[in-house]
Amino acid sequence: MRVLASHARKTPGLIGLGLVSLGVLFGGCEGCQKKTPVDDIAAEDAGLRSGVKVPLPPGWSAQVATDGSFQAGPPGRPALRVDLKPGQGEQMPSSETLADNVRQQMKQFTLSLDQEEDTPSFALLRVTMAPSLADGGVGPEAPAFFGARRVGDDLFLCASLPGATAEEVRLATEACRTIQVQAAPR
Known part of the structure; x- marks a missing residue:
């Protein structure tokens, strides 16, 4: 069954899914949440830094949300969220850890695993x-x-947002997979 974005936004269970899914990725990943000295970096460094490149599909636009996350998607409707965890690249979770956290946090949902992938980055x-x-x-x-991308010492946590279609989830996955950090100009 294909769920259209407008249908997903009107379905109370799927709205809860969005809130819980963000909690799993951003609050439930114990390995990603260990306190490190970089947790005390100034708030302006919490968002994506200049030099970070998130390749987006044609027609997608991006913005920095009020919470400092990077969000992108088709016009007027974000489908991808990316959070930067500076200096936490060593704490990149595996797909197995992501799956365990999703299962633990989303007990009120029936889940079917579609894809797991792990590379060093x-x-x-x-x-x-x-x-x-x-x-x-x-x-x-x-x-x-749910995804995690390591670039150098930094960790980027990615997730699809509620209402994303299957194609938008696929495109968001590829955007997360190809995040880059460009060297600062000298």
């Missing part, structure tokens, strides 16, 4: 999720992805 988990209903059934399915 990239970890990916793609799933299809559906809210579990009180009558024992499941609600509408929605695609999602």
